Amino acid sequence: MMLECKDLTKWYGGKKAVDDLTLYLEKGKIYGLLGENGSGKTTWMKMVAGLTKPSRGEILYEGEKLNYRHRAKIAYMATEPFFYSFMNIGDVGEYYEDFFEDFDGKRYAELIVKLGLSREMKVKDLSSGMGAKLKLAATLSRKAELVLLDEPLNGIDYKAREEIINLVLEEADENNTFVISTHLLEEVESFVEYGIFIRDGKLLEKVNLESERMKTGRSLADIYLDIM
Template identity: 50%
Template sequence: MLESRSVTKKFGSKVAVEQLSLVLEPGHVYAMLGPNGSGKTTWMKMAAGLIKPTEGAVLFKGSPVGIESRKHIAYMSTEPYFYSWMTVKDVGRYYRDFFEDFSYDDYKGLIKRMELTEEMRIRTLSSGMMAKLKIAVTLARDSEVYMLDEPFNGIDLLARDEIRESILEHAAENKVLLLSSHLVEEMEAIADRAVFIKNGRKADECDVEDMRNAKGVSMADRYREIYGHEGVQA
């Protein structure tokens, strides 16, 4: 469904992603793992059609991503991006205006579960509320691909269960879910495949349950093996 063909992205002389090849198939929840700055976000932005690769291409159903693929790929960036004059309601209306696969009813349900209200103003949202709003508005789309960049960032322990559940509700045979995180423990149970990114390159890709079955190795163990000391996050 989504394929990265030897994708390289350079910012000036800095190489953010290097020769990254990857095939994401429907029916799986992928965990894209790696420390901050390893290139996860840059790759996702390319797959979302927000920035262009320096070399290589990201293909959605065989065609390079772009205006058309944005209709079918729901992307949630890690940074907040809503206009500051908006309310929670305005954010939903904006998505409804631009995405045919967006359901305002689903959005209403999701913001309620996230303990937000339509009247809240973007300007006054805490970082945790903002993180929940981003997830709600992204998951209210009925897309073929969901790419959530750091969905658990800034989410307190109590809300994490709700987030995990809403994400799992969207996992389906015909959909790709890609979640990036440096909070590996959050990913252990929900992802069935893991992609490890190190210095812009793909370090490993595996079936998580098979790895546990064959070697008794968890995602976190493998993470430590790959990144060693540098992967240890605060």
């Protein structure tokens, strides 16, 4: 087992953002993290990435309690912009290289070219689609085994979504695991293997989507509506 969450709970003031959630993830899979806004998806990702601590419960990575040593194995891409506006794309690579020991500058250079970006472009001048591609290039240039992408397809045009999806599929293999939160069910229908359905911080169900489609013929949207 790559990741196990046991009775995971996170309080913010008087509200439970994640509520007694137990879940496990296997290596080599692509998971869709699905639920409405405010359902706890981002909070769960931040706890797994080590950015915020659980109020209760535990997270195990490959059988060991999650600790600072695992940060090199887990990459988290936030939904909000996280680069300074004065930077250019080259600066972003240098920033990541200083911050993450596992960052591969050569890989970053290859990815920005592949995604139609250049080192001289200013972050403040990027379209939403270009900004999304930059975030993904920086995230995937780390040598991570678990990649958490928070709404990577949100607010961008069809062409940029296709480029991002294609890059994720190229990077996914038996040695890593992707978790993608999204509201765009039709965009991920063809490649997400498991659906993790969350409401009000609670895990409703984890569904093997391929198996479910073969047995019932239901689409991801059908399954979502039935569960949620």
